[in-house]
Amino acid sequence: MTDHATFLATLTGIVGDSYLIGPGGDFEPYVVDWRGRYHGSALAVVKPGSTQEVSAVVKACVAAGIAIVPQGGNTGMCGAATPLGDRDMIVLRLDRLNKIRSVSRLGDSIAVDAGCILADIQKAADDIDRLFPLSLGAEGSCQIGGNLSTNAGGTAVLRYGTTRELCLGLEVVMPNGEILDGMTALRKDSTSFDTKQLFIGAEGTLGIITGAVLKLFPKPRARAVAFVKLNSIDAVLDLLAQARTDLGDRLGAFEVMSRGQIDVIAENLPLVTIPFELDTPWYVLIELVDTLLSVDLNEAMETMLGNAYERELIADALVASSETQAATFWKIRHSVSEGSKAAGYVISHDSAVPLSQQATFVKQVEKRIAEYRPDARIVMHGHIGDGNIHVLAIIPGFKQDQKNEIAETILAINTIVDEETAALGGSISAEHGIGIANRERLGRVANPVELKLLRSVKAMLDPNDIMNPGKVLPAQ
Amino acid sequence: MTDHATFLATLTGIVGDSYLIGPGGDFEPYVVDWRGRYHGSALAVVKPGSTQEVSAVVKACVAAGIAIVPQGGNTGMCGAATPLGDRDMIVLRLDRLNKIRSVSRLGDSIAVDAGCILADIQKAADDIDRLFPLSLGAEGSCQIGGNLSTNAGGTAVLRYGTTRELCLGLEVVMPNGEILDGMTALRKDSTSFDTKQLFIGAEGTLGIITGAVLKLFPKPRARAVAFVKLNSIDAVLDLLAQARTDLGDRLGAFEVMSRGQIDVIAENLPLVTIPFELDTPWYVLIELVDTLLSVDLNEAMETMLGNAYERELIADALVASSETQAATFWKIRHSVSEGSKAAGYVISHDSAVPLSQQATFVKQVEKRIAEYRPDARIVMHGHIGDGNIHVLAIIPGFKQDQKNEIAETILAINTIVDEETAALGGSISAEHGIGIANRERLGRVANPVELKLLRSVKAMLDPNDIMNPGKVLPAQ
Missing domain, CATH: 3.30.70.2740 (Alpha-Beta Plaits)
Structure with a gap:
């Protein structure tokens, strides 16, 4: 064990004066989660400027027995990025690892630093006429390293998969400071199991993601949006199966709301337009997308809904006749949180x-x-x-x-x-992940064999429990 | 250590007389790989009838210090399923675990035993108007457990992903005999890292896959096929990017052949029709698929190829005008192995x-x-x-x-x-995987940090090296 002053001097030596906030500094933005539910404390906040610096910081922490809480945009829902507990720990921010390393239209891939803001990655893809489909509320400030560490979901999972499925390669600083360089855009690899999967979803408990290669997709050029009224949840599911059968991967979104969910919006958010009677218990927002402009998506939507109506699967449906009307439909969906909180x-x-x-x-x-x-x-x-x-x-x-x-x-x-x-x-x-918020709940519901396996991997990769201790795994 | 007779009696007690081939029996089909390159030997071949029996066999092997070579359809390309080396070992066949456990059109998923033949899974999906897209030469005899263990590829990866990406849930008997029951059809799960990924691609070195839940997809109802002639590999890749941009996920296959590849077919297989002059160095077979019959795929193909021709990206193209002609095109692609071997x-x-x-x-x-x-x-x-x-x-x-x-x-x-x-x-x-054929090659090219991680996971999960020893990992 090293004394704190020596340890902090070591860190300063690695990242430089400007990138270490030590005792007496303003820690507030880094030790509280964005929902304000968890308040922690740290010895220091350190902002390394390269993967090599991350590695050096980790090695210094291992030598000093100090724990590390990796932090991206600090937009997580479960407190995984907040320094909590009575161990000495530092917060390691990835902000400065914010370069788009390369982007390839031919390879349909983009290589990025872990600290890249999600919206910046979306934009870099768009610049070469491609889509990076991960999309969620915090996209203007969350970082891709955090998205990968929580296997983030969002609105495009139905069509494109979770963040895990969008990842081709990963660069990770392991709990011993070694760098695992898996920054490859390979689509196929059958050389043993896929090691990067150990770090996706692990919320920084098994290492620090410092870079990633992500899949890009052709950009949809056409879309159609409809709002559908249904009489039962069974009908909602039946309609989903029908839509998948008829429309395949054109089905870009299939979002459900109960009548009560729309009621709380109507009651509390008078500026949100509800352009239909609320007279059935369930509502579905359907969005179709296609790369081909020549496909008439409104016609495909109407045909599918017409068949569903004939089968008495749906009570009514409204296909958006303009982008404005489509935006009105989506506005309802995007108002669920605000409407609910007001109730x-x-x-x-x-x-x-x-x-x-x-x-x-x-x-x-x-x-x-x-x-x-x-x-x-x-x-x-x-x-x-x-x-x-x-x-x-x-x-x-x-x-x-x-x-x-x-x-x-x-x-x-x-x-x-x-x-x-x-x-x-x-x-x-x-x-949303587990973090600190859900770990005891995970303990109650987890498969015991699987939980044991999670613990074994943690003990193997991080025997000193340096990486984000107290997160994800329930207390024993 | 137990003597062999006692050990074999224990195994017989678990699986019954009829399902153990012991000393003096006909081992040949189980100890030679299908290419005939590797010839091994085993104490016994055992065919458990349930996951519980697999678990009991593994526990008996652990107790006796006998190694296990799991074997599915024995159609692997790299000798992973052949018992090799001087350890005492048994071959554990999955044949009797051959039930389709359940299939759900609503859930777009199928739950199967690991010993199910791939073609049987394809058929069960087809029976409910869905597609299980994994398709490869050995599909009539390979088993899904082997496909998962090698992360098999095949012709549908471009559109649907590798076997890894087709797997929602997994049931595994671990190297200590414990059963990890992850037979879930969940589409989203952000509770730590994804443990099933440890076993996909591990070729039986980390446990025995006994069951899986797989993704199903809407069935394509329309297709278009074209054969394209190009002057350079760069043009082939440029065309791929163009096809992705214009046609999105309609692009079901994009298979390349060099002129020399088609030459050896033309020279050696006179019954294969080559319906065009071989006057350019590269050829591409493109297949488009769609769930919507109302989309004119031939027109979409022709538009895309027309644009490519105008850009001087392609030298010529032939769009199949009938299913017969489409089959002729595919026949060329499917003749590459036979044509090459004759040369x-x-x-x-x-x-x-x-x-x-x-x-x-x-x-x-x-x-x-x-x-x-x-x-x-x-x-x-x-x-x-x-x-x-x-x-x-x-x-x-x-x-x-x-x-x-x-x-x-x-x-x-x-x-x-x-x-x-x-x-x-x-x-x-x-x-194709690593098995025995490629493990020393893997040793030469593998990232040392990754190789160390593979070894650490192996040592943690299988400290006695019971599971398929000598496979995948290079000798130390």
Whole structure:
């Protein structure tokens, strides 16, 4: 063990004076998560300027027995990037690793530093007439290293897959400081198992992602958007299967909202236009995309919906006749969080279950929450095409800062959702990760053999528990 | 350590008399790989009838210190399923785990035993109007567990991904006999890293895959096929980028052949029709697919090719006017192996390089082999859309059984291909795996940090080296 002053001097020697915030500095932006739920502390915040500097910092931390919390844009939902616990630790920011290393239209790939902002990557792809499809609320400030570390989801998963599926290659600084250089744009590789998969989704507990090679896609040139009214969740799922059969990968989005979800928007956000009667229990927003301008997507959408109407699968449908109307439809979908928060304390969830279990999940969860807490407004929205429906229990009369006053309700409702998720072979975290927020919940629902495997890999790669300790894995 | 008789009695107790072939039995089909290159021996061949029996067999082997070679359809290209070396070992066949467990049109997924024949899975998907896209030469006898263990490629990777990307869930018997039950059809899961990835591509060295949940896709209903003539490999790649831009995921196949490759077919297989002059150095077979019958794919193909012709990217093109003509085009592609073998001893390769490096790779390899062995016919074909081009050096005057007589040439040419592959950030095994055939080559080209990681995971999961010893990892 080294004393702190010596340790900090070592770090300063690596990154330079300007890139270390030491004792007495303004740590606030780095030790609190963006939702403001977790407040931590750190010995220092360090901003290395290269992969080699990251490696040197990690080696210094190993030598000094100091833990490391890697931090990208600090936009995570689960506190994974906040320094918590009583260990001595530093926050390692990736901001300065923000170069687009190369972009290839021929290779349909882009090589980036981990600290690149997601929106900058989207733009670099667009500049060569390609699409990087990962898209989520925080895209203007989140970093791709964080997206990879949490295997982020977003609105384009149905069509393009999760962040894991968008990654071709990875560069990682391992917990011993070694650099694993897997910055390749290879599409096919059958040389043993895929080592990069160990680091995607691991939330910085197994190493620090410093670079990535990502897949690019042809840019859609045409789109069609429709809003559909349905009488049951079973009909929603049946329509999804029909849409997949008829339209294939044109199906760019298939987003569901319950009537209650739209009600809270209509009640609380008068500027959001709801251009139809709310007279059925379920609503779906469908978006079709195509690279070929010559394909008439509105006609394809109308044909598919017409067939569904004849089968009495849908109650009604509105196909957007203009980009403005399409934007109106999407505005409703994008207003779910704001509308819900205005209606009471929101207990939200991020479960995914296999599509074939989705209807059972929705019905069971709604029934059990209603029994437990009859005054709760149970509303739902989500990427149902991915099996990921966000169940919200809104407790009227409570505000977002009254968490402690309804702690018992939160625990009880979490338990209901977790139990139903686990019973149906689902995941309690479809797209937000585990971090600190969900690790005890993970402990309750995880497959014990799998949990043991996660622990074994952690112990093997990081025997001194230097990398983001206390995150992801439940306490033993 | 147990004596062999007691050990075999234990195994018989687990699987029953009928499913153990012991000393004196006919081992031949199980101890020789299908190419006939590797001949091994085993104490016994055992055919468990359930995941639980697989687990019990593994535990018995651990207790007795006997190694296990898992074997599916025994159609592998690299000897991974052949019992080799001087350890006592058994062959564990998965044949009896051959049930389709469930299939869901709604969930777009199928849950299968590892011993299911690939063609049976394709058929079960087809029965519910869905596609399981994995397709390769051995599909009538290979088993899905083997496809997953080698991360098999095939002709549909461009459109649907490798076997790894087709897998949603996995059931694995670990090297200690524990069952890791990950048989879920989840599309999204952000709970730490994805443990199933440790077993996909590991060729049975880290456990035995006993079941899998696989993705299904909407069935294409329309297709168009064209044969295109081009003057350079650069033009081939430029055309690929153009086709992706214009046609998006309609691009179902983009298969390249060099003129020499078609020459050997024309010379040796007179029944294969070549319906055009061989007057350019490169040829591409393009297939477009779509779920929508209303899209005119021939028109889309012609428009794209017309633009390419105007840009002087292509020399000529023939769009198939009937299914018969489309089949004629594909017949040429499917005749590459037979045609090549008739022309001499074939030294073949399975390299992939990033698409942006493909032209350099092709030119360098051709130049260096020609310098080394001027009489070699260097021909090429492959899934160039995946970056996977098979380079064949055909040595005239030698037959397939004269391996030993040109051993020096084989080594020299392998070395050239490996060096160029590694220098361009490629993989020496795009789709065939490592097994025993390529493990020393892997040792020469592997990233040392990655190789150390592979070894660490192996040592952690299988400390007694019970699972398929001597495969994949180079000797130390």
